[in-house]
Amino acid sequence: MTTVICTTNRPKNQTIKIVEKYIELLEAKGEPCMKLSMEDLPADFIVSDSYGNRTEGFDKLVKEYITPAERLVIISPEYNASYPGVFKAFIDALEYKSLRGKKAGLVGVASGRGGNALGMAHLTDVLHHAEVEVMFNRLPISSVYNLVDKNKALIDEATIEALDKHCDQLLAF
Amino acid sequence: MTTVICTTNRPKNQTIKIVEKYIELLEAKGEPCMKLSMEDLPADFIVSDSYGNRTEGFDKLVKEYITPAERLVIISPEYNASYPGVFKAFIDALEYKSLRGKKAGLVGVASGRGGNALGMAHLTDVLHHAEVEVMFNRLPISSVYNLVDKNKALIDEATIEALDKHCDQLLAF
Amino acid sequence: MTTVICTTNRPKNQTIKIVEKYIELLEAKGEPCMKLSMEDLPADFIVSDSYGNRTEGFDKLVKEYITPAERLVIISPEYNASYPGVFKAFIDALEYKSLRGKKAGLVGVASGRGGNALGMAHLTDVLHHAEVEVMFNRLPISSVYNLVDKNKALIDEATIEALDKHCDQLLAF
Amino acid sequence: MTTVICTTNRPKNQTIKIVEKYIELLEAKGEPCMKLSMEDLPADFIVSDSYGNRTEGFDKLVKEYITPAERLVIISPEYNASYPGVFKAFIDALEYKSLRGKKAGLVGVASGRGGNALGMAHLTDVLHHAEVEVMFNRLPISSVYNLVDKNKALIDEATIEALDKHCDQLLAF
Numbered sequence: 001m002t003t004v005i006c007t008t009n010r011p012k013n014q015t016i017k018i019v020e021k022y023i024e025l026l027e028a029k030g031e032p033c034m035k036l037s038m039e040d041l042p043a044d045f046i047v048s049d050s051y052g053n054r055t056e057g058f059d060k061l062v063k064e065y066i067t068p069a070e071r072l073v074i075i076s077p078e079y080n081a082s083y084p085g086v087f088k089a090f091i092d093a094l095e096y097k098s099l100r101g102k103k104a105g106l107v108g109v110a111s112g113r114g115g116n117a118l119g120m121a122h123l124t125d126v127l128h129h130a131e132v133e134v135m136f137n138r139l140p141i142s143s144v145y146n147l148v149d150k151n152k153a154l155i156d157e158a159t160i161e162a163l164d165k166h167c168d169q170l171l172a173f
Numbered sequence: 174m175t176t177v178i179c180t181t182n183r184p185k186n187q188t189i190k191i192v193e194k195y196i197e198l199l200e201a202k203g204e205p206c207m208k209l210s211m212e213d214l215p216a217d218f219i220v221s222d223s224y225g226n227r228t229e230g231f232d233k234l235v236k237e238y239i240t241p242a243e244r245l246v247i248i249s250p251e252y253n254a255s256y257p258g259v260f261k262a263f264i265d266a267l268e269y270k271s272l273r274g275k276k277a278g279l280v281g282v283a284s285g286r287g288g289n290a291l292g293m294a295h296l297t298d299v300l301h302h303a304e305v306e307v308m309f310n311r312l313p314i315s316s317v318y319n320l321v322d323k324n325k326a327l328i329d330e331a332t333i334e335a336l337d338k339h340c341d342q343l344l345a346f
Numbered sequence: 347m348t349t350v351i352c353t354t355n356r357p358k359n360q361t362i363k364i365v366e367k368y369i370e371l372l373e374a375k376g377e378p379c380m381k382l383s384m385e386d387l388p389a390d391f392i393v394s395d396s397y398g399n400r401t402e403g404f405d406k407l408v409k410e411y412i413t414p415a416e417r418l419v420i421i422s423p424e425y426n427a428s429y430p431g432v433f434k435a436f437i438d439a440l441e442y443k444s445l446r447g448k449k450a451g452l453v454g455v456a457s458g459r460g461g462n463a464l465g466m467a468h469l470t471d472v473l474h475h476a477e478v479e480v481m482f483n484r485l486p487i488s489s490v491y492n493l494v495d496k497n498k499a500l501i502d503e504a505t506i507e508a509l510d511k512h513c514d515q516l517l518a519f
Numbered sequence: 520m521t522t523v524i525c526t527t528n529r530p531k532n533q534t535i536k537i538v539e540k541y542i543e544l545l546e547a548k549g550e551p552c553m554k555l556s557m558e559d560l561p562a563d564f565i566v567s568d569s570y571g572n573r574t575e576g577f578d579k580l581v582k583e584y585i586t587p588a589e590r591l592v593i594i595s596p597e598y599n600a601s602y603p604g605v606f607k608a609f610i611d612a613l614e615y616k617s618l619r620g621k622k623a624g625l626v627g628v629a630s631g632r633g634g635n636a637l638g639m640a641h642l643t644d645v646l647h648h649a650e651v652e653v654m655f656n657r658l659p660i661s662s663v664y665n666l667v668d669k670n671k672a673l674i675d676e677a678t679i680e681a682l683d684k685h686c687d688q689l690l691a692f
Contacts, residue, residue, distance in 0.1 A: 010224045043220040046259050051183045081302030081636075082295065085261025086219050092252045092259070113632040113661055117600075118640060122255065122295045124474070125467050128482040129254030133519070136474040142632055173479070254463075286459045286488055290427075294464060297647070298640050301655040306692070309647040315459055346652070356570045389566035392605050397529045425611045427648030428641065432565050432611070434604025468601065468641045475600030 002026060002033050002170075003069040007076040007087035009038035014144050014152065015077045015109050018163070021154040022073055022107070026167045036065040038086045050093045058093070066098060071170060072132070074123065075107040078116035083108075083123050091126060100131040105170040107139045107163070115140020135173045139166045175199060175206050175343075176242040180249040180260035182211035187317050187325065188250045188282050191336070194327045195246055195280070199340045209238040211259045223266045231266070239271060244343060245305070247296065248280040250317075251289035256281075256296050264299060273304040278343040280312045280336070288313020308346045312339050348372060348379050348516075349415040353422040353433035355384035360490050360498065361423045361455050364509070367500045368419055368453070372513045382411040384432045396439045404439070412444060417516060418478070420469065421453040423490075424462035429454075429469050437472060446477040451516040453485045453509070461486020481519045485512050521545060521552050521689075522588035526595040526606035528557035533663050533671065534596045534628050537682070540673045541592055541626070545686045555584040557605045569612045577612070585617060590689060591651070593642065594626040597635035602627075602642050610645060619650040624689040626658045626682070634659020654692045658685050 004026070006019045016037065023033045042048055042057055049058040066072075076083035091099070104127055108116025120138040127134050139162055141147070147156035154160065177199070179192045189210065196206045215221055215230055222231040239245075249256035264272070277300055281289025293311040300307050312335055314320070320329035327333065350372070352365045362383065369379045388394055388403055395404040412418075422429035437445070450473055454462025466484040473480050485508055487493070493502035500506065523545070525538045535556065542552045561567055561576055568577040585591075595602035610618070623646055627635025639657040646653050658681055660666070666675035673679065 009219060044216040046182060046219065046262070047216040079265045080261075080299050082261065082299050085258050085263070085265045088253075088255065088258025089219070089262050090258070092257060114634070114636055114659070115632070117633055117636045118298050121467070121471050121637060121640070122298070124470060125291050125295070126253050126255050128470070128480075128484060131482050133482050134474075134480070136477050136479050138474060140633070287461065287463055287486070288459070290460055290463045291467060294467070294640070294644050297643060301643070301653075301657060304655050306655050307647075307653070309650050309652050311647060313460070355565060389563040392528060392565065392608070393562040426607075426645050428607065428645050430611060431604050431607025431609070434599075434601065435565070435608050436604070438598045438604045464644050468644070471637050471641070472599050472601050 001069050002031055002071040002073060003036050003065050004033055004073040005075065006037040007074060008084045009041065009086050011039070013077065014148060015075055017148055017152050017154045018107060018109055018141060019075050021160065022075065022163055022167070025164050029167060029171060031171060034065050034069070038084065038090060041090060045093060046089050062094065062098065066094070070102060072102055072104045073107065073170065074104055075109060076116055076119050076123065078108065078110040078119055081118050083116065083119035088126065091130065097131060099127070103133045103135065103173055105135045105137070105166060107141060107166065109141045109144050111143065111145055113142050115142045135170055137166055137169050139163070174242050175204055175244040175246060176209050176238050177206055177246040178248065179210040180247060181257045182214065182259050184212070186250065187321060188248055190321055190325050190327045191280060191282055191314060192248050194333065195248065195336055195340070198337050202340060202344060204344060207238050207242065211257065211263060214263060218266055219262050235267065235271065239267070243275060245275055245277045246280065246343065247277055248282060249289055249292050249296065251281060251283040251292055254291050256289065256292035261299065264303065270304060272300070276306045276308065276346055278308045278310070278339060280314060280339065282314045282317050284316065284318055286315050288315045308343055310339055310342050312336070347415050348377055348417040348419060349382050349411050350379055350419040351421065352383040353420060354430045355387065355432050357385070359423065360494060361421055363494055363498050363500045364453060364455055364487060365421050367506065368421065368509055368513070371510050375513060375517060377517060380411050380415065384430065384436060387436060391439055392435050408440065408444065412440070416448060418448055418450045419453065419516065420450055421455060422462055422465050422469065424454065424456040424460070424465055427464050429462065429465035434472065437476065443477060445473070449479045449481065449519055451481045451483070451512060453487060453512065455487045455490050457489065457491055459488050461488040481516055483512055483515050485509070520588050521550055521590040521592060522555050522584050523552055523592040524594065525556040526593060527603045528560065528605050530558070532596065533667060534594055536667055536671050536673050537626060537628055537660060538594050540679065541594065541682055541686070544683050548686060548690060550690060553584050553588065557603065557609060560609060564612055565608050581613065581617065585613070589621060591621055591623045592626065592689065593623055594628060595635055595638050595642065597627065597629040597633070597638055600637050602635065602638035607645065610649065616650060618646070622652045622654065622692055624654045624656070624685060626660060626685065628660045628663050630662065630664055632661050634661045654689055656685055656688050658682070
């Protein structure tokens with residue numbers, strides 16, 4: 001079981017199109033997938049579900065999307081030269097070592113060049129500390145606005161191929 | 174004018190004791206100081222004040238504590254081998270280049286060894302991108318529980334000296 | 347086959363004692379090991395074996411210690427808040443993708459606190475790019491001078507236990 | 520006085536063209552400049568000038584190009600997702616705190632996209648530890664082969680403008 005995570009809670013974001021394509025590709029290889037977006041979190045989880053507090057909604061979300069996942073695919077837009085703070089706040093809100101023993105694959109998404117290389121480096125440091133194995137292939141997707149059509153579906157062939165290879169590597173990791 | 178920032182919103186955190194001591198030391202040198210804690214943010218700012226949304230409360234806080242500050246002292250506990258996600262979410266919620274041209278000094282706080290070296294490195298990458306000058310001295314404070322007394326006041330002499338030197342360096346930066 | 351690498355070429359360094367203990371522990375678990383130290387490199391390899399140049403000695407060393415190794419244990423002292431430059435120069439001198447597909451375990455060694463956390467982060471970025479899988483457990487060894495006896499043998503029990511656990515994790519990775 | 524450093528010792532590298540253009544731009548603003556390339560180092564400096572050893576040639580080079588420089592501009596190609604190991608080995612070979620109090624500006628050079636963002640992040644960590652102030656603007660130059668003409672002179676106008684702005688920022692830092 002793999003959970004593919006959209007690390008932003010921005011409404012109508014581009015990253016979700018990469019998430020959806022990733023799930024499509026991974027399911028075509030026979031892997032059952034779930035989708036988790038930071039939009040699914042309670043708007044006030046930084047208080048309601050942090051530092052010992054826990055709501056039923058957050059708890060259910062963790063039990064459904066995080067606990068049973070052997071693999072996490074973490075797809076992150078570049079915000080201020082890193083991954084979104086809301087996703088780090090989500091990790092901070094999890095119980096100690098909730099992610100222990102899972103395997104992760106990282107994808108960076110940027111409107112400019114660079115594909116969020118720094119964000120994936122920062123995230124690797126955090127995940128290693130959380131005892132998550134992080135696959136070597138940190139896939140950078142640059143100039144994302146050039147890769148989607150008017151309906152915001154991902155249509156760029158080279159990017160789809162790179163995602164497909166990333167899927168194969170993740171399943172073999 | 175310097176704003177000293179506590180980057181966590183954890184109730185009754187240890188970091189605030191370092192923040193308070195820093196302000197005391199800096200004010201003794203004649204520098205006017207303000208204190209901003211992530212506890213001061215709206216509990217739902219990741220929605221209410223992100224992606225084009227803005228509440229009056231958040232707006233006022235930015236205008237009072239961020240806009241007029243020439244210097245920011247950013248004091249961060251170590252959460253999952255980095256600085257708290259809530260602080261990155263705060264930076265993500267600011268308007269583009271709100272921090273441009275400011276000068277920053279970093280202090281890391283950890284219960285264990287290491288003093289949040291990785292968190293200060295991640296934060297430097299983010300601040301440089303936001304066009305903030307970051308002073309070289311990333312001050313690591315380790316084993317913070319050994320440095321405070323029962324009232325949680327910072328009493329360790331060597332730490333106070335290190336903070337005092339950091340203040341001097343910041344004012345000269 | 348595992349090659350355990352001492353990433354410094356400093357004569358009579360402390361790191362080699364950690365390397366030797368690691369090999370002892372890993373061999374006791376039935377894993378065949380080799381030892382490679384940056385002291386073994388030609389003194390002028392940054393010219394003689396870089397940018398298309400190759401000496402017989404360097405070539406032999408790569409074929410003997412790098413090519414056949416499935417796993418690399420990379421043990422790095424902290425020099426200037428990172429791992430030794432000589433080891434990065436060694437990686438730069440290797441042919442493109444010589445390390446591809448290998449698995450790595452990292453150990454940091456420091457005379458002070460922190461255990462080379464930044465150095466292991468930098469090294470992870472480099473190894474991931476070289477298509478090396480890097481185990482999550484970046485083991486920090488701090489205050490190394492307190493852990494060895496007069497003969498510079500590693501005698502600290504807690505450190506030996508941490509290394510032994512690291513060995514087990516590496517073999518299972 | 521500013522020393523502009525080419526961090527690779529690769530013969531006939533592209534980075535030197537950026538170095539030369541930077542010096543031309545900086546001198547046009549009235550700043551005296553010196554050029555230091557890692558090609559100028561003794562081929563065996565990792566032994567001959569490390570760990571307490573020092574040759575006359577290396578010593579002279581440090582006294583001429585490093586000691587009197589108030590500012591360092593460090594221009595680094597991307598080797599294995601970081602800056603060249605030979606430059607880190609050079610820093611490791613310097614006496615403790617030789618760089619203390621200097622100001623640095625970073626430029627990254629890459630044949631692909633990304634402009635050596637990770638390398639400049641790693642280098643910032645090292646320089647901050649060496650007590651060097653690092654200017655916020657880490658200038659990434661991507662696709663360098665498209666920016667130079669047959670004589671390998673830098674001719675791309677947008678890149679020259681970005682370098683010129685970087686010069687102004689450095690002089691004001």
